[in-house]
Amino acid sequence: xxxxxxxxxxxxxxxxxxxxxxxxxxxxxxxxxxxxxxxxxxxxxxxxxxxxxxxxxxxxxxxxxxxxxxxxxxxxxxxxxxxxxxxxxxxxxxxxxxxxxxxxxxxxxxxxxxxxxxxxxxxxxxxxxxxxxxxxxxxxxxxxxxxxxxxxxxxxxxxxxxxxxxxxxxxxxxxxxxxxxxxxxxxxxxxxxxxxxxxxxxxxxxxxxxxxxxxxxxxxxxxxxxxxxxxxxxxxxxxxxxxxxxxxxxxxxxxxxxxxxxxxxxxxxxxxxxxxxxxxxxxxxxxxxxxxxxxxxxxxxxxxxxxxxxxxxxxxxxxxxxxxxxxxxxxxxxxxxxxxxxxxxxxxxxxxxxxxxxxxxxxxxxxxxxxxxxxxxxxxxxxxxxxxxxxxxxxxxxxxxxxxxxxxxxxxxxxxxxxxxxxxxxxxxxxxxxxxxxxxxxxxxxxxxxxxxxxxxxxxxxxxxxxxxxxxxxxxxxxxxxxxxxxxxxxxxxxxxxxx
Amino acid sequence: xxxxxxxxxxxxxxxxxxxxxxxxxxxxxxxxxxxxxxxxxxxxxxxxxxxxxxxxxxxxxxxxxxxxxxxxxxxxxxxxxxxxxxxxxxxxxxxxxxxxxxxxxxxxxxxxxxxxxxxxxxxxxxxxxxxxxxxxxxxxxxxxxxxxxxxxxxxxxxxxxxxxxxxxxxxxxxxxxxxxxxxxxxxxxxxxxxxxxxxxxxxxxxxxxxxxxxxxxxxxxxxxxxxxxxxxxxxxxxxxxxxxxxxxxxxxxxxxxxxxxxxxxxxxxxxxxxxxxxxxxxxxxxxxxxxxxxxxxxxxxxxxxxxxxxxxxxxxxxxxxxxxxxxxxxxxxxxxxxxxxxxxxx
Numbered sequence: 001x002x003x004x005x006x007x008x009x010x011x012x013x014x015x016x017x018x019x020x021x022x023x024x025x026x027x028x029x030x031x032x033x034x035x036x037x038x039x040x041x042x043x044x045x046x047x048x049x050x051x052x053x054x055x056x057x058x059x060x061x062x063x064x065x066x067x068x069x070x071x072x073x074x075x076x077x078x079x080x081x082x083x084x085x086x087x088x089x090x091x092x093x094x095x096x097x098x099x100x101x102x103x104x105x106x107x108x109x110x111x112x113x114x115x116x117x118x119x120x121x122x123x124x125x126x127x128x129x130x131x132x133x134x135x136x137x138x139x140x141x142x143x144x145x146x147x148x149x150x151x152x153x154x155x156x157x158x159x160x161x162x163x164x165x166x167x168x169x170x171x172x173x174x175x176x177x178x179x180x181x182x183x184x185x186x187x188x189x190x191x192x193x194x195x196x197x198x199x200x201x202x203x204x205x206x207x208x209x210x211x212x213x214x215x216x217x218x219x220x221x222x223x224x225x226x227x228x229x230x231x232x233x234x235x236x237x238x239x240x241x242x243x244x245x246x247x248x249x250x251x252x253x254x255x256x257x258x259x260x261x262x263x264x265x266x267x268x269x270x271x272x273x274x275x276x277x278x279x280x281x282x283x284x285x286x287x288x289x290x291x292x293x294x295x296x297x298x299x300x301x302x303x304x305x306x307x308x309x310x311x312x313x314x315x316x317x318x319x320x321x322x323x324x325x326x327x328x329x330x331x332x333x334x335x336x337x338x339x340x341x342x343x344x345x346x347x348x349x350x351x352x353x354x355x356x357x358x359x360x361x362x363x364x365x366x367x368x369x370x371x372x373x374x375x376x377x378x379x380x381x382x383x384x385x386x387x388x389x390x391x392x393x394x395x396x397x398x399x400x401x402x403x404x405x406x407x408x409x410x411x412x413x414x415x416x417x418x419x420x421x422x423x424x425x426x427x428x429x430x431x432x433x434x435x436x437x438x439x440x441x442x443x444x445x446x447x448x449x450x451x452x453x454x455x456x457x458x459x460x461x462x463x464x465x466x467x468x469x470x471x472x473x474x475x476x477x478x479x480x481x482x483x484x485x486x487x488x489x490x491x492x493x494x495x496x497x498x499x500x
Numbered sequence: 501x502x503x504x505x506x507x508x509x510x511x512x513x514x515x516x517x518x519x520x521x522x523x524x525x526x527x528x529x530x531x532x533x534x535x536x537x538x539x540x541x542x543x544x545x546x547x548x549x550x551x552x553x554x555x556x557x558x559x560x561x562x563x564x565x566x567x568x569x570x571x572x573x574x575x576x577x578x579x580x581x582x583x584x585x586x587x588x589x590x591x592x593x594x595x596x597x598x599x600x601x602x603x604x605x606x607x608x609x610x611x612x613x614x615x616x617x618x619x620x621x622x623x624x625x626x627x628x629x630x631x632x633x634x635x636x637x638x639x640x641x642x643x644x645x646x647x648x649x650x651x652x653x654x655x656x657x658x659x660x661x662x663x664x665x666x667x668x669x670x671x672x673x674x675x676x677x678x679x680x681x682x683x684x685x686x687x688x689x690x691x692x693x694x695x696x697x698x699x700x701x702x703x704x705x706x707x708x709x710x711x712x713x714x715x716x717x718x719x720x721x722x723x724x725x726x727x728x729x730x731x732x733x734x735x736x737x738x739x740x741x742x743x744x745x746x747x748x749x750x751x752x753x754x755x756x757x758x759x760x761x762x763x764x765x766x767x768x769x770x771x772x773x774x775x776x777x778x779x780x781x782x783x784x785x786x787x788x789x790x791x792x793x794x795x796x797x798x799x800x801x802x803x804x805x806x807x808x809x810x811x812x813x814x815x816x817x818x819x820x821x822x823x824x825x826x827x828x829x830x831x832x833x834x835x836x837x838x839x840x841x842x843x844x845x846x
Binding site for chain 1: 582583584596599601602669695778781782783784786799800801802803804805806
């Protein structure tokens, strides 16, 4: 006998199945042409829902406008010398000014700068590596400050965008006033790919107090920069004087130069008549004679004259570069204008001490009557292709234009002892009051740039390896020259031309 | 007190009851999973079962060793730089290695570094420390071994920087200070160690860390030698040296060979301390080892143009050397025998 509950469950199951079957028959059997009343009602409901959604979206947008929107711009800059922090900080200052103007105009937009200023212990190698890795991850900064020589590689490989149209658009605001030579440093393949941020000269610093002890008169000391300028004091004289100071026990080292890879030592090659780039062929140049003489000079400086430490390239910036010179343990220092800023900021020398014991001149010519040299390495602001993808390229350029104005750029120039980029900056109040910057300005007439070639990094590395090998005594100058030729011929045969 | 279950005090008994229920649950669950697998395997056979059980580890090995190696090998056939483009160049990078002016010197450095650190420290010192600490009262031995482990648990950067400070040139830098106060400076003059004797520092820094691995393995092996052997030796009038020579060393032969093989491969690829201490210098590639050279080429360039392809080719050479070394060890040390029957419990 069946229980009552079981009958009820069975009845319910049959009812549900019946309903489902009925609905299915109804669906398939119903005429497809005219919409039923139910369909019309459903359609209306959908329309109402759609309208409601759209209204909500508009309401959200209005709310956002009322609150104001924030555009974030990512900027990366490097010293690595700490006083050059305004390469980044100026963007924050410029954003404040821009935001003030936007607020006064009633525009509900705020520009926010985020990013980083990289300083030691982060060096250029690490900075560049960080950039390329960030780029690969799609997180590259919108504005990327780098050395002008990177432009070839960055442009050839679509990391950055050409800026000719923007520069033209804002030409009359500030760019007309830039020193024309600086524009050459940002050119690649006939286009401008960056905006010069600063430049500098690389002086040969000397200790006046040591020269005094060597018996030089005050007149002779003060005349040294002029003698170098006129080609009357050569690289050979430099070795001789440095040796005298070392032999006399006045200093431990005759000359200190940078302790890591860089470009300072290219000045010696240029002094020996070397060229780095041939604009006609677009290739880098390797002048065999000039390189031979340069390697020989460094070899003699270490192993014959004993004025450069064989371990100079393995040294520490403080212990083997800044320290020996600022403490009077080295006579000459092959450095840059920014080093003056670094010494004052670090408290290694006071302004008065600097005036009293430090002199500065161009790097001497190789032969009597020859042309002295210096090297400039303008840093440039570039805009990445990722900034364009984010639709921020225009804003990025406006911000670069703002920080390029004399008011902002002079804050950086004076604090870090870098040279002006625009003519009007010379008369800008802050800049014009810096006697040192005014004093070294003449050096730019003797300056040269390194090439904007995609393979420059490889050339630079080979030069560094060869010079280091000569200084450590691992290679003779002849061996080092052979090494350079072989390496460059095997690594970048199509990018370089060899001349006698 | 309310009868509500959530407010009832939970006793240890309750917890045990729940655990017991869970245990039973898991056992029955495991039965439902394991039994069908067991049945399947018994049908498919023993050999297949081995492969099935090996699948997870083979998967991990493939994912973390084989795939990276294949990628490294493939990248080594390209001219990849920071654009990360696969520009195929065939064997050009390998031909360049053959013509690389610094490759012979760097390979020589690598062999010197591996051989010296291995014999003096990673095996030699490890063995000495284990034997000595095994022959002194246990609480002192354990303390010594504990202290020796400190560099292993110190972040490598901190450890290397401490050494760097100790090895500087000033009179009050730790090593020079020690030499002066002990009067050893008469024999070993004070100097800027990191510049004048970089290899000494590089080997010491790596050695003191490397010692701890062998020390643990050897000590464990020594501890597992049955006490009877020592007693028997002593009854026969063996001295401590005799015990070491005729009981302990033969008994820990296998761990000794294992540590030698393992540490060779480990040293071959390790470069982080050298990077921090000397960065391959001073001078021209003085302490540059192959793995560091590969890193420098692949990731470091002042001029911004790195050579990831070339660096990968250099790394591939290192892998090949590692494989060859493993095979040599396998044959010479007869690892096959060791795998078949453990000679001592470690």
